[in-house]
Amino acid sequence: MSDRVQRARRTGILDLIYRLLFTGQLREQACSHLNLIQAVSPTTDVCQDCLVLGDTWPALRMCMICGYIGCCDDAKNQHARKHYEETGHPIIQALGRFQDWQWCYIDNALLVPRRLAH
């Protein structure tokens, strides 16, 4: 078996684990908002809104529509989720250690960027 195939298999299992972790189900959830995604890249490695408040955060999420960076749902302030609620921008990407997945708040769908490539 080639390295490439082994890598693909590993990634497939990871997808499954992520999906189970974040959605509680193995079934793949479709997202109808992929056309909103822009070519954004991280402009900061902090949650600016938390800095202002003097709070801390465990992890960051980036808005895939405008590039806003805010703290995750495990954070006290949940700035990434608040950004979605205020702007309607539904798709975020995880930044940091597990940064190869995206999430749609509207569909509760876990998205793996690899699938968005085409």
Ligand SMILES: [Zn+2]
């Ligand atoms: Zn969606």
Ligand SMILES: [Zn+2]
């Ligand atoms: Zn924050």
Ligand SMILES: [Zn+2]
């Ligand atoms: Zn946004």
